[in-house]
Amino acid sequence: MRCWEEFHLNGYYNTSMQKLAAATGLQKAGLYHHYPTKEDLMRRVMEFAQEQFRNYVLSVATELDLPPEQRLEKLLRRHKKLATLHRRGCFFANIALETGREGLFNEALKTGMMDWADAVSRILSEYMPADAAQREALRLIMEYEGAVLFYKLTADEQHLEDFIHRAVANLKQASEHSSSIKQA
Amino acid sequence: MRCWEEFHLNGYYNTSMQKLAAATGLQKAGLYHHYPTKEDLMRRVMEFAQEQFRNYVLSVATELDLPPEQRLEKLLRRHKKLATLHRRGCFFANIALETGREGLFNEALKTGMMDWADAVSRILSEYMPADAAQREALRLIMEYEGAVLFYKLTADEQHLEDFIHRAVANLKQASEHSSSIKQA
């Protein structure tokens, strides 16, 4: 969906139906034929984004042939690819900070973030108890979103790269810790 | 400045000169008498925000009568107060994600974030080398901004509270580590 790109690039309020129509090759009224309001269109876009996100990023969490560290890195690197394309950042975070107070799309955004946390948590839980994995997954995502913020401000991908290194190193440390416990 | 509140609450694009004028008690043309364009007004607002931020939040970093842990906690709690008031979140982060790609205000936003990182770094550097303190300060702010994101989505202050606990606990651990090195 081209509309996704537009919203991702320019945010909700700074994207007009005119622009969205142009991006799809339709006229504005043609777009309104398919979606009754801008808000409805955005809701559809968000469902689509969640689906893409699940298929392209979160699916990595269940590639059980890879060891957890590599799965985590691969997952994060896929997300980084989405974020650095046209320096868009994270779609969910962009919209969340823009519309979070009014809460127009909070339910969808929340589930998007929670799906993500669950996927990361599933990876981490191989090296730590489920509740610790869940907490750490949430923390990792928070740190990542902050890194994306700095990336958007500075255009310096190093912030994202550093984060990935930190996350993977942390997981390795947790893995050593868990295996030493098993040994004991 | 009442304009700050408006931009903080509703973002840049979703705040019209009409609303800003109403918030200040002026008419629109009266507002244009003081600021030639919306962009210029926003730039002034950002300077003002930085100044307030420095005076109210970052100044805590140099209250040398408090131990570092308490200084960090006080600083973070002050920021939390700003963020939870009307559930606005972090002004810099809101505007950064909304306008970061076009880069209209990136310079000011960057210095705002870097001032912040410097203030936190100054606190941390009492327990660790300067370069490590700087890295850790940046990391803490990233994690904090992520926590604010989740707070905006869920309206649950616990995300911020948990972050503060983590940050202070981390610093305490670093303090013990540094004192054990000094003993050796």
Next chain:
DNA sequence: ACTTTTACCGACCGTTCGGTAGGTAAGTGT
């Protein structure tokens, strides 16, 4: 005293906003 500047207003500009009305041309069902 009088001139100039400052702060502000109501009214208005052209443009764009989200959204609608009415029409057309290509399928689709029967």
Next chain:
DNA sequence: ACACTTACCTACCGAACGGTCGGTAAAAGT
């Protein structure tokens, strides 16, 4: 064959947008 639906268009709506205009009334300068 003919009705009906679908997909899309041009043209338009009132409201709101960022921004400007000419004027006024109070303050400041001299």
